[in-house]
Structure formats: structure tokens, C-alpha cells
Amino acid sequence: MAETLLIGQLVRFDADPLVEGPAAARHDARGAVLIRDGKIADIGQADDLRARHTGAELVDHGQRLILPGFIDAHAHYPQTGIIASWGKRLIDWLNSYTFPEEMRFGDRAYAAEVARRYFDLTLANGTTTVASYCTIHPESVDAYFEQARARGLRALAGKTCMDRNAPDGLRDSAQAAYDDSKTLLHKWHGVDRLSYIITPRFSPTSTPGQLSALGALWAEHPDCLMQTHLSEQTDEIAWVKGLFPEARDYLDTYEAHGLLGAGGLYGHAIHLEPRELDRLREVGAALVHCPTSNTFIGSGLFDMGLAGGAIRVGLATDTGGGSSFSMLRTMAAAYEIGQLRGRALHPAQLIWLATEGSARALRIADKVGRIALGMEADLVVLDLGSTPAIEQRARRADTIWEALFPTIMMGDDRAIAEVRIAGRTVQAG
Ligand code: GUN
Ligand code: ZN
Numbered sequence: 219m220a221e222t223l224l225i226g227q228l229v230r231f232d233a234d235p236l237v238e239g240p241a242a243a244r245h246d247a248r249g250a251v252l253i254r255d256g257k258i259a260d261i262g263q264a265d266d267l268r269a270r271h272t273g274a275e276l277v278d279h280g281q282r283l284i285l286p287g288f289i290d291a292h293a294h295y296p297q298t299g300i301i302a303s304w305g306k307r308l309i310d311w312l313n314s315y316t317f318p319e320e321m322r323f324g325d326r327a328y329a330a331e332v333a334r335r336y337f338d339l340t341l342a343n344g345t346t347t348v349a350s351y352c353t354i355h356p357e358s359v360d361a362y363f364e365q366a367r368a369r370g371l372r373a374l375a376g377k378t379c380m381d382r383n384a385p386d387g388l389r390d391s392a393q394a395a396y397d398d399s400k401t402l403l404h405k406w407h408g409v410d411r412l413s414y415i416i417t418p419r420f421s422p423t424s425t426p427g428q429l430s431a432l433g434a435l436w437a438e439h440p441d442c443l444m445q446t447h448l449s450e451q452t453d454e455i456a457w458v459k460g461l462f463p464e465a466r467d468y469l470d471t472y473e474a475h476g477l478l479g480a481g482g483l484y485g486h487a488i489h490l491e492p493r494e495l496d497r498l499r500e501v502g503a504a505l506v507h508c509p510t511s512n513t514f515i516g517s518g519l520f521d522m523g524l525a526g527g528a529i530r531v532g533l534a535t536d537t538g539g540g541s542s543f544s545m546l547r548t549m550a551a552a553y554e555i556g557q558l559r560g561r562a563l564h565p566a567q568l569i570w571l572a573t574e575g576s577a578r579a580l581r582i583a584d585k586v587g588r589i590a591l592g593m594e595a596d597l598v599v600l601d602l603g604s605t606p607a608i609e610q611r612a613r614r615a616d617t618i619w620e621a622l623f624p625t626i627m628m629g630d631d632r633a634i635a636e637v638r639i640a641g642r643t644v645q646a647g
Contacts, residue, residue: 222253222641223271225264226279226599227618230589231570236526240566245618251284253595256640261589279599282635283622285569286587287346287596288545289576291532292445292485292506295336295350295362295375296320296329301538307516308451311539313385320378321387323353329361336537337365341644343544344598344634347587349374349445349483349534349580351417354390356398363406370410370639372586372596376417376445377402381428392427396435403439411594411640413443413582415483420447421458421471433476443481443581446472448505449494450486451517469494478503483579485536486511488518499528504579507571508536509551515539519555522563525575532579533571545572546629553627565619568626599636600625608633 228249233242250267252260252274260267268276296319303315323329340348352358352375359377366373379395380388390398399416407414416439418424418432436444449455449468462471469490472478480502487505490498498505507520525531534540535548542548549568556563563571577587586596600622603609608624615621625633637644 220254221259221271221274222277223267223274224251224253224277224279224284224597224599225249227281227283228261228589229283229285229566229569229618230261231566231574234526235564235566235570236575240564240619243566243570247618249284251589251595251597253638253641256595256642258589258591258593258595261591279635281602283600283602283618284589285598285600286573286589286593287598287637287639288344288572289347289532289580289587290340290345290534290545291349291483291576291579292508292534293348293350293537294539295333295348295537296323296353296358297538298332298336298339301543302541303538308454309457311515317385317388320353321385323358323361324355324387326357326361329355329358330365333361333365337369337371339543341369341637342631342634343546344600344637345543345545346596346598346637346639347372347374347580347582349415349443351378351419351445352376353378354380354388356402359402359406363409363412366412367410369644370642372411372582372594374413374415374443374580376415378417378419379428379432380419380423381425383423392425392431395428396431399432399435403435403442407439407442416442416444418446418477420454421468422454422461426462426475429472429475429477436479437476440479440481443483444477444479445483445485446477448472448484448487449489451515452489455489467491467494469497473497481581483532485534486517486520488512488520495524502528502530504530504532506532506534506579507552508534508540509555510542510548511536511540512555513551514541519559521559522552522556522561525571530575530579531571532576534576544630546626546633548572550627565623565626569622595638595641597638598634600629600633601635602633604629604633
């Protein structure tokens with residue numbers, strides 16, 4: 219049986235560091251991970267594992283750090299080509315840049331080309347799993363899943379449903395949203411490592427009828443996740459109030475249509491009211507923090523104090539409202555937003571959010587996001603001195619956290635020394 223023994227520095231977690239603090243993390247300066255049949259089959263000190271597994275192929279990374287692959291809990295792969303578009307806030311940004319680009323994804327060849335480019339970029343940045351929005355076109359969903367499947371990725375996505383307040387060519391209907399989503403769900407959910415997510419874009423672009431139709435579909439498939447946007451910008455919230463005068467708040471527009479539940483992923487969730495927080499806690503929903511997007515589009519400062527309690531919180535790029543494909547850059551932005559809110563997130567907490575935190579939000583933490591026995595061997599190996607600026611700072615470090623923090627704050631794809639998908643190398647730096 220083919221076995222690979224990866225040697226390097228290891229960081230693992232015994233508990234949630236947002237609850238327990240950095241003591242929840244374990245560091246092995248000379249650790250090892252044994253990969254067998256695409257899974258993690260042994261973990262420990264390098265010398266012990268070498269003695270136990272003499273037949274394994276050895277890959278010695280020296281001082282490099284072995285981590286679970288990064289998990290991006292909210293992205294829009296169709297926005298790859300319009301990332302870093304200047305000067306607009308949410309609603310104008312959607313109308314000026316996003317919708318015209320998303321219109322192109324009815325073209326199967328174009329969708330396939332962007333999906334290919336998108337996964338090249340995310341893998342180069344050490345991201346091994348993404349939960350993405352597609353466009354209203356079923357072709358855009360097929361293109362994403364076909365690319366992910368060809369690369370052996372664990373990936374999640376859904377058709378983005380909209381039946382109002384979007385241009386001609388980018389609207390479906392309540393019935394078409396239900397029918398198309400159902401067909402795609404049956405086609406892709408549970409195939410290899412793929413999962414379908416029911417995806418109403420957000421309340422302003424869905425009629426109550428469409429929200430109800432997707433709520434009904436979710437009730438028929440409670441094992442599926444449901445993803446949408448919630449309370450990202452104050453103008454958006456005011457618009458929702460006007461569109462749904464009977465709703466108690468923004469969350470209620472989902473709740474009233476069967477779109478609030480433990481499998482719900484609510485992106486952004488910055489400007490929440492007390493009732494919304496109570497309900498999210500009660501149902502055990504997940505929030506997704508998208509820090510580069512929140513600063514880039516000017517949305518506001520997410521309250522990371524919500525993490526570590528009843529509400530699961532994942533971390534995400536929100537490409538292309540977010541300004542980077544890199545989860546390192548995303549961790550740095552989460553740190554900066556934390557600082558602006560008076561809370562310095564520890565490097566252990568940032569790494570956890572980008573791995574196990576996102577995995578828990580996506581309900582896949584029994585499969586990926588952790589270095590633990592039996593987990594799928596989706597791994598990233600970081601070079602902690604990938605540029606002169608980082609290297610000169612890391613050289614002074616006394617602890618693994620001091621050595622890692624400059625890579626979190628200043629690192630990019632040059633820090634990604636190796637990426638493994640189910641044990642196989644896909645990217646060598
Ligand atoms: N709200 C509704 N759609 C979008 C989107 O594509 N990006 C962001 N950031 N917010 C949204
Ligand atoms: Zn989004």
C-alpha cells in the first residue's frame with residue numbers, strides 16, 4: 219500500500235481557540251503526518267513515525283509548516299474576472315460590474331474557462347475547498363463542479379437564484395429556481411466530493427414566491443446547506459425594509475419563507491439587530507465573515523466576538539467583492555478588522571478560522587479542515603520565509619506564532635510550498 223510521510227512543523231487543535239484561547243493548539247517542531255489512501259493515517263513526532271512506517275515515501279519539509287488546506291466558506295467564482303473593480307458600494311457594484319459579468323455564464327465554454335482559472339488561482343493560494351455561488355445559469359454550476367471533480371476537490375456550490383431587481387437575462391422565476399436547483403442538486407449532490415447548496419442570492423433579488431419555493435426545496439433536502447447574504451450594508455438593509463414592509467427585520471425575510479436553519483450560511487451579517495442574533499443562535503446557524511470584501515466595498519466591521527459561541531463562524535474571501543483569492547490575505551484582513559473593534563485575534567485563532575472554523579460552518583469538519591486521524595489529506599505546506607520582508611521578521615521569532623504571524627500578515631501565493639488534495643500533490647512551490 220502506497221504511503222507518504224510528510225515531515226515538518228505541525229500545528230493542530232484540540233479545541234476551538236476562540237473559546238479556549240491559543241492553548242487549544244498543539245505545536246510539533248518536528249512532526250509528521252502519514253498519508254495512506256488519501257487520508258491521514260498517523261500523526262506524531264517525525265522520529266516515531268519514521269520508525270513505525272519504514273516503507274513510506276519520505277517528504278521532508280524541514281522548517282515548513284504543515285496545515286489543513288484552507289477552506290473558503292463564501293466566494294463567487296463567476297466574479298473572478300471583475301475582482302478589484304473600482305469605486306462602488308454594494309448595490310452600484312452589483313449593477314455596474316457583477317451583473318454584466320454574470321450574464322456571460324450562460325455560455326458553457328466561458329463558464330468552463332473561468333472555473334478552470336478560478337481553481338488554478340485558489341489552489342495556488344493553498345485553498346483546497348470553496349463554497350461558491352454560481353450564476354442563474356445551470357451551465358455555470360456544471361462548469362464549477364466539472365472542474366472541481368476533475369481535480370478531485372471537495373467543493374460546494376449552487377445556482378444563484380434571482381427573479382427581480384436584476385437585468386434581463388439574469389432573472390429566472392420562482393418555479394425555474396425550484397426546478398433548476400432541484401435538477402442540479404440531484405445531478406451533483408453527493409457525487410464524489412461535491413455538495414450542492416441551495417442559493418437564493420439575497421432578499422432584494424428574490425420575490426417572496428421565489429424565497430418560499432427555495433424554502434420548500436430546502437425542507438425536502440434538509441441535508442443540503444442553504445447560503446445567502448444578510449445585512450451587509452446599511453443601504454441594502456433599508457432596501458429590504460421597503461421591499462418586505464411586513465418583515466420584523468432582514469433575517470425575518472428568510473425566516474418567513476423557510477430559509478432559516480442550522481444548515482444556513484449567512485454571508486457578512488455585519489449590522490445585525492438583537493432579535494436576529496437571538497434567532498441565529500437559537501437555530502444554530504452559521505455566519506461567514508468576509509473581511510477583505512467588507513473593507514473593499516465599504517460595508518462595515520464584523521463582530522468577531524460572535525465566534526466561539528452558539529453561532530459557528532467561517533472565514534471567506536467573497537471573491538470578487540473581496541479583493542483577494544488568498545486566505546492568508548483574508549486572515550490578515552480579519553486581524554485588521556479585529557483591531558479596529560478592539561480585539562486582536564491570535565494567529566492560532568486566524569489559522570483555525572480559515573480551516574476548522576470554515577469546515578464547521580460548512581458542516582464538513584468530519585472530513586476536512588483538521589489534521590486528525592481519518593481525515594481526508596487535503597493539506598497545505600507553508601514556507602515561513604517566502605519573501606525577504608517576511609524572512610527577516612520570522613528570523614527573530616521565539617515561538618511558532620511569532621514565526622507564523624508575518625506570513626499571515628504579509629504572505630501570498632509565494633508562501634504556498636505545497637498543496638495536497640486527498641494526499642496527492644497538486645501544486646509545488
Ligand atoms: N449581495 C448580493 N450579492 C452579492 C455579491 O455578489 N457580493 C457581495 N459582496 N454581496 C452581495
Ligand atoms: Zn457574496
